[in-house]
Amino acid sequence: MLKRVLNILEYHKVIDQLSKHAASSLGLQLIETLAPNNNLGKVQEWQRETDEAANVLRLKGHFPFGGITDIRASLKRSKIGGMLSPKELIDIAGTIRGTRIAKNFILDIVEEGTKLPLLSDIVMLIEPEGELERSIQSCIDDSGYVMDSASETLRGIRGQIRTLDSRIKEKLESITRSSGNQKKLSESIVTIRNGRYVVPVKQEYRGAFGGIVHDQSASGATLFIEPQSVVDMSNKLNEARAREKHEIEKILNKLSEQTADVADSLLDHVDRLARLDFIFAKAKYAKQIKATRPKLNDKGNIHMKKARHPLIPAEDVVPIDVILGDGYHAMIITGPNTGGKTVTLKTTGLLTLMAQSGLHVPCEEGSAINVYKEIFADIGDEQSIEQSLSTFSSHMTNIIDILSKVDHESLVLFDELGAGTDPQEGAALSIAILDDVFAKGASVVATTHYSELKAYAYEREGVINASVEFDVQSLRPTYKLLIGVPGRSNAFEISRKLGLPEQIIEQAKGQIASETNQIDQMIASLEQNRKQAELASEEANKMKAEIEEQRNQLNRELEKIDREKQRLIRDAEEKAKDKIQKIKTEAENIITELREYQANPAKIKEHKLIDAKGRLEHALDALSDHETKVKADSHEKQGKVSFSPGQKVKVISFGQKGHVVEKLNDKEYLVQIGIMKMNLPASDLKAVKEEKETKPVVNVRTSKSTAKTELDLRGERYEDAMHKVDQYLDQALLSGYHQVSIIHGKGTGALRKGVQNKLKSHSRVKSIRFGGAGEGGSGVTIVELK
Structure with a gap:
């Protein structure tokens, strides 16, 4: 693009606004060189980058750029053998840490399900140099101080420095505290000149302490003298400090060499961080001006x-x-x-x-x-x-x-x-x-x-x-x-509005060609039609918005009704489960009670057996009716329940049987019970099987009833056979039998083995054996009951 055009359209002012959103000098440098591109594919890629960054800001509200600085100059200097300062090394470690945080931040968002292909490509090839970061942090603290732990040699030298420093101070403080030296000193203090510890001595007592004069006051009345008694220790202290400096340089050189080994990788990482900063600056600017992707x-x-x-x-x-x-x-x-x-x-x-x-x-x-x-x-x-x-x-x-x-x-x-x-x-x-x-x-x-x-x-x-x-x-x-x-x-209208006499306006209009007047009239008509169209469009949009809101409200109500329906169904199912469980428990208790009567036949009373039998049948009927009602309710909700005229049904609420006379509608039937005809809901009816089909109940027999002394299981499925064994044993016990036969056949032996395992675990079975020569052999099991 021509620079002149960029200036006319004030493109540079947009760049200035964009620059305020850069998090580092890295991104700022890319912003300052930003220029329009005329390649459609490249521009589309740039737009997608900005859009991905905008999505990240919408999800997380920020992007972590903390600790990242422009370390490219330091990296290039390390490559040519230069020794980096502690501050430069700390910046490098901080940037490595920032690189790791930035990469993990993007990848974590991707793992959460957000697609960021372009940003992922930028960070995917970043492998933070963690070893260099740890080496720097183990040697230099955040303030740029090389720590004692950087090397054992440095630790020993600094220990010696502290010892010498302490001894020199103690020696000088003893001199200043001495009563004999009070009059010889200008002040009773210890100070430093040229990096050496000294005391202020009056000019006339110059020879009293010996040593080295390092400075004097402006008037010459006071000399700053390093007493002879500490000169040797001070020399040793300076030597130790020189060794400390040398050791620090050795440590910094080692870290600089380690940095040089990975400098190319770090330079690539910095370029990628600069790109990220630039992209997120564009996204932040878009958020500020409420911009969208075109x-x-x-x-x-x-x-x-x-x-x-x-x-x-x-x-x-x-x-x-x-x-x-x-x-x-x-x-x-x-x-x-x-x-x-x-x-x-x-x-x-x-x-x-x-x-x-x-x-x-x-x-x-x-x-x-x-x-x-x-x-x-x-x-x-x-x-x-x-x-x-x-x-x-x-x-x-x-x-x-x-x-x-x-x-x-x-x-x-x-x-x-x-x-x-x-x-x-x-x-x-x-x-x-x-x-x-x-x-x-x-x-x-x-x-x-x-x-x-x-x-x-x-x-x-x-x-x-x-x-x-x-x-x-x-x-x-x-x-x-x-x-x-x-x-x-609008000259005539404006003039009229401002008060120009009408005759002047009319005279002016007469000076204009008729074609011009016709054009102005046409334009005025177009403007009027446009305004009417805009008003109609606004009204239509308003109505559309209201209809959309009503539709959304209806959808919300339907969703609410559906949720309530599902809740009611769940509640009904829970209640049904509870009721069925109670009925089953009651039936089990009755069967247990009957077995106890059978165990003590001398105490059996006929009315108790009849009562127990009635309670058992009532419990099983209730269970069957409840299950049927639950199914009927479910079918009714799904619109699937249906009865035919003449079909035998049971009215659940009355406990009476009858037949369907007529279907009144999908949810109601005319039913005859005896001589009465009633309109009943489908949910209160259940189909009744033909008389030849027996209800699956436990047969409770008194001492007067008889049962066969053998049970033939040949041809039965395994699960059905086990169920029949349970039922048969209950009937045999109630009939007072002490020995029965169960015919299972020889076959593969699976049914025989299952029957015998079942019998062995039964509490009322005393013993079992195979049938004898005249009893069916191994195809029959003889059971002795307690």
């Missing part, structure tokens, strides 16, 4: 929905719709001065530049922007004082340059085309220029005052009129862009 194309289509200029304060900007490419690729905008024509041009151009730079644009979702090879603009007063060119000449020089470069992959923005010269000639030139650019296939947005250009769009296919709205009542522009409607002169 749909990109190279077909010349622009559809900016509610576009806002990013440099105009949010409370002042008026959103506009800009459409090109839908059957036309040239737009002629007319309207009054300060009405927003130039802002429309700049918004169109600047948002296109932003999109081609990978930045989201301040438009509504679904906006589309074309990727252009070049963007040309002739906007504003370009008068050149140095060249003594007039406004017209300056504009024309720029336009000539544009005409020599423009092609079908260009966007051209003309502001006040043909201005600065005779209106008639200017209008003719404007038409000729537009024809030339239009013929080359470029997308064009032009503003003008010339009324001749209002008819230009009507006469040429592919060109559309537009205007900026002006409110005659308030005498102020609304800054709204009206596509499809040319602007009209």
